[in-house]
Amino acid sequence: MLIVKKFGGSSVADAECIRRVANTIVKSYKEGNKVVVVLSAQGDTTDELIEKANEINPNASKREMDMLLATGEQQSVALMAMAIEAMGYPVVSLNAFQCNIYSTSTHSNARIKNISVERIENELDNKNIVIITGFQGINRNLDVTTLGRGGSDTSAVALAAKLGADVCEIYTDVDGVYTCDPRIVKGAVKLNEISYDEMLELATLGAKVLHNRSVELAKKYNVNLVVRSSMSDAEGTVVKEEAKVEKMLVSGVAVDKNVARIALIGLKDEPGTAFKLFSLLSKKKISVDLIIQSIGRSDTKDISFTVTRDDFKETIAILEENKDSLGYSEVKTNTEVAKVSVVGAGMATNSGVAAMLFEATFDAHINVRMISTSEIKISLLVDEKDADRAAEVIHDKFINTGIKARE
Amino acid sequence: MLIVKKFGGSSVADAECIRRVANTIVKSYKEGNKVVVVLSAQGDTTDELIEKANEINPNASKREMDMLLATGEQQSVALMAMAIEAMGYPVVSLNAFQCNIYSTSTHSNARIKNISVERIENELDNKNIVIITGFQGINRNLDVTTLGRGGSDTSAVALAAKLGADVCEIYTDVDGVYTCDPRIVKGAVKLNEISYDEMLELATLGAKVLHNRSVELAKKYNVNLVVRSSMSDAEGTVVKEEAKVEKMLVSGVAVDKNVARIALIGLKDEPGTAFKLFSLLSKKKISVDLIIQSIGRSDTKDISFTVTRDDFKETIAILEENKDSLGYSEVKTNTEVAKVSVVGAGMATNSGVAAMLFEATFDAHINVRMISTSEIKISLLVDEKDADRAAEVIHDKFINTGIKARE
Numbered sequence: 001m002l003i004v005k006k007f008g009g010s011s012v013a014d015a016e017c018i019r020r021v022a023n024t025i026v027k028s029y030k031e032g033n034k035v036v037v038v039l040s041a042q043g044d045t046t047d048e049l050i051e052k053a054n055e056i057n058p059n060a061s062k063r064e065m066d067m068l069l070a071t072g073e074q075q076s077v078a079l080m081a082m083a084i085e086a087m088g089y090p091v092v093s094l095n096a097f098q099c100n101i102y103s104t105s106t107h108s109n110a111r112i113k114n115i116s117v118e119r120i121e122n123e124l125d126n127k128n129i130v131i132i133t134g135f136q137g138i139n140r141n142l143d144v145t146t147l148g149r150g151g152s153d154t155s156a157v158a159l160a161a162k163l164g165a166d167v168c169e170i171y172t173d174v175d176g177v178y179t180c181d182p183r184i185v186k187g188a189v190k191l192n193e194i195s196y197d198e199m200l201e202l203a204t205l206g207a208k209v210l211h212n213r214s215v216e217l218a219k220k221y222n223v224n225l226v227v228r229s230s231m232s233d234a235e236g237t238v239v240k241e242e243a244k245v246e247k248m249l250v251s252g253v254a255v256d257k258n259v260a261r262i263a264l265i266g267l268k269d270e271p272g273t274a275f276k277l278f279s280l281l282s283k284k285k286i287s288v289d290l291i292i293q294s295i296g297r298s299d300t301k302d303i304s305f306t307v308t309r310d311d312f313k314e315t316i317a318i319l320e321e322n323k324d325s326l327g328y329s330e331v332k333t334n335t336e337v338a339k340v341s342v343v344g345a346g347m348a349t350n351s352g353v354a355a356m357l358f359e360a361t362f363d364a365h366i367n368v369r370m371i372s373t374s375e376i377k378i379s380l381l382v383d384e385k386d387a388d389r390a391a392e393v394i395h396d397k398f399i400n401t402g403i404k405a406r407e
Numbered sequence: 408m409l410i411v412k413k414f415g416g417s418s419v420a421d422a423e424c425i426r427r428v429a430n431t432i433v434k435s436y437k438e439g440n441k442v443v444v445v446l447s448a449q450g451d452t453t454d455e456l457i458e459k460a461n462e463i464n465p466n467a468s469k470r471e472m473d474m475l476l477a478t479g480e481q482q483s484v485a486l487m488a489m490a491i492e493a494m495g496y497p498v499v500s501l502n503a504f505q506c507n508i509y510s511t512s513t514h515s516n517a518r519i520k521n522i523s524v525e526r527i528e529n530e531l532d533n534k535n536i537v538i539i540t541g542f543q544g545i546n547r548n549l550d551v552t553t554l555g556r557g558g559s560d561t562s563a564v565a566l567a568a569k570l571g572a573d574v575c576e577i578y579t580d581v582d583g584v585y586t587c588d589p590r591i592v593k594g595a596v597k598l599n600e601i602s603y604d605e606m607l608e609l610a611t612l613g614a615k616v617l618h619n620r621s622v623e624l625a626k627k628y629n630v631n632l633v634v635r636s637s638m639s640d641a642e643g644t645v646v647k648e649e650a651k652v653e654k655m656l657v658s659g660v661a662v663d664k665n666v667a668r669i670a671l672i673g674l675k676d677e678p679g680t681a682f683k684l685f686s687l688l689s690k691k692k693i694s695v696d697l698i699i700q701s702i703g704r705s706d707t708k709d710i711s712f713t714v715t716r717d718d719f720k721e722t723i724a725i726l727e728e729n730k731d732s733l734g735y736s737e738v739k740t741n742t743e744v745a746k747v748s749v750v751g752a753g754m755a756t757n758s759g760v761a762a763m764l765f766e767a768t769f770d771a772h773i774n775v776r777m778i779s780t781s782e783i784k785i786s787l788l789v790d791e792k793d794a795d796r797a798a799e800v801i802h803d804k805f806i807n808t809g810i811k812a813r814e
Contacts, residue, residue: 052486060492074481119549
């Protein structure tokens with residue numbers, strides 16, 4: 001088998017961690033596999049480098065930040081190669097230049113465009129274990145880019161796709177994908193399988209185990225993804241096209257507290273108002289999530305929407321700047337809200353889900369401020385203080401009882 | 408003017424140092440120059456990385472060590488670019504991949520083979536200050552190499568040669584080349600000019616201000632080299648083809664304590680013995696420095712030579728392994744010796760130098776164990792305990808009185 005394994009920063013934080021991961025890698029190699037490994041920078045390296053940069057220039061260009069940060073992964077791969085050499089196995093470390101990981105030019109948030117895998121394939125043919133820097137690419141000027149949050153997951157999936165790997169294993173500090181964050185919901189259970197779409201919704205909705213870009217890419221190229229623990233041999237969760245989630249309606253509940261709600265009151269009720277509003281925000285790269293439009297008094301309407309708390313201040317500034325052209329009478333805001341989402345491929349064909357959801361929150365006296373639905377997801381906006389409790393009662397209703405009902 | 412400036416690790420050790428160097432660079436840029444800067448890794452970075460590697464694998468391959476160590480320079484150049492950005496000037500950092508600094512494949516001690524400077528020239532034409540990683544190259548497999556000791560000096564000179572720079576300024580923690588190490592000889596004076604050949608002898612002989620490979624390269628491509636202080640605006644020392652060293656016979660005195668002496672007694676006095684001996688050592692990359700061959704008792708001869716103390720043990724092992732084929736009767740060794748050398752282009756045409764030298768050491772009761780002469784140099788092997796005193800009396804004789812005599 002050709003296996004791509006990805007280990008994050010905490011898995012390679014120090015010499016001991018590196019040795020443990022080296023053992024995992026060599027074990028797989030000794031079983032006769034071709035092994036490609038993608039690594040992040042060690043533990044706090046990236047933060048330390050950012051601090052160094054801030055001391056010199058808090059507004060450094062993204063190009064130079066990328067040039068600086070990319071050294072973290074290069075150190076990881078060299079050290080890992082040394083650990084494998086110490087065990088007596090053939091190994092080679094490669095960076096983005098050597099692997100031709102071409103990306104777009106957007107520094108600090110580049111997308112992988114293409115990878116020429118000749119070098120990697122040659123090294124594999126020569127029986128080498130290949131250790132590759134995650135998170136980084138080069139653009140067409142040969143400038144160093146980084147791929148943004150979850151970038152190493154994306155590197156691993158892209159390499160797996162291009163190499164035609166049998167499986168892409170993402171090693172994390174948890175042993176798989178759970179129906180909810182176990183720190184929030186005690187009854188959360190590990191899933192054996194989940195579909196790309198469900199994983200994508202969960203990842204987008206705040207489940208931190210995989211970044212949504214890596215899941216998108218896995219879905220696009222049909223990469224067999226496995227999320228598993230770097231600390232144990234437990235089986236992990238398989239992410240694939242069609243997953244049988246134990247006949248559950250719902251595969252997971254996610255809580256996202258990085259949410260702020262903004263309501264524009266008294267907008268003129270004429271065509272194009274909403275378009276004008278959201279195109280203003282989109283020009284500034286502000287993502288709007290939940291949106292509700294409702295009839296206001298007389299001939300006006302109200303629009304409520306959510307943004308991340310990081311974008312909150314800038315959004316308010318844009319609204320104030322454009323008060324005249326948007327023509328609203330008042331802005332109401334609430335930054336103490338959270339989004340609780342229920343994801344499940346089974347929901348598409350089951351009309352009772354929304355009812356069950358409202359029953360659960362009503363029984364728990366939780367006020368639902370906004371609601372948004374898609375084929376495989378329902379999101380509720382609730383007060384932040386209620387969020388964890390909401391996740392718990394919804395999880396109980398759908399997942400724990402759901403399993404029982406079918407046993 | 409097109410100027411290449413090289414700063415060592417202590418000059419970029421922390422944020423404050425980096426800002427000071429950024430000021431020096433920008434000052435030169437504002438005077439209308441095209442400025443290319445070559446940097447070493449920050450202060451202790453390289454040592455820290457080596458320590459990290461040793462913790463994981465004390466026998467790591469040189470390939471992976473180079474991959475690891477090259478990150479140090481990449482961090483330096485990115486941080487320096489950020490400091491210059493903070494001052495509001497256009498700047499770009501480049502590594503060996505981006506500058507196409509092609510080298511031989513000898514990891515940890517590669518030689519630069521070629522540099523394609525298109526990218527650098529484009530950046531200069533776009534009015535950018537260009538900051539380049541010293542010490543590193545890439546071989547024809549695109550593997551990272553490092554250039555060994557003094558590598559950043561070599562990078563700077565090679566770039567200056569290829570770019571046709573008007574001057575290559577090597578910034579150090581001293582303000583130029585001295586007639587001797589001021590810590591050894593109080594009367595040491597700074598030279599305004601020195602010839603390549605003299606600098607080469609001084610560098611080879613232990614003067615640490617410039618590495619001999621960089622001087623060789625400067626001589627070969629006739630690069631106008633200046634050694635100057637990163638802490639002051641003092642003029643520094645110009646290294647060039649024909650230097651007028653204030654009409655002194657001697658331009659410098661160097662002390663090298665990394666010396667061990669080995670004597671083979673009772674070798675058969677037949678042709679080829681010396682050749683056999685030195686080719687054995689050369690195969691193991693052991694450099695032999697001073698050599699004396701003398702007639703021994705009856706039909707035998709003795710050969711004495713010096714090696715660095717680092718090579719001492721290996722040399723002895725080789726001699727013992729080949730005792731039969733070399734056919735000597737005894738090995739005598741002394742590791743408590745040092746080499747004191749006097750360098751000066753003026754010596755070639757002045758026959759009194761050797762006499763003055765022996766007069767100085769004789770007056771000081773210093774025993775000279777070996778002697779070796781070249782066109783522009785005389786080296787004496789003395790006991791280590793006498794070395795600094797020997798340097799002082801020789802320096803007094805040739806340089807201080809030499810200057811006085813001509814004033």
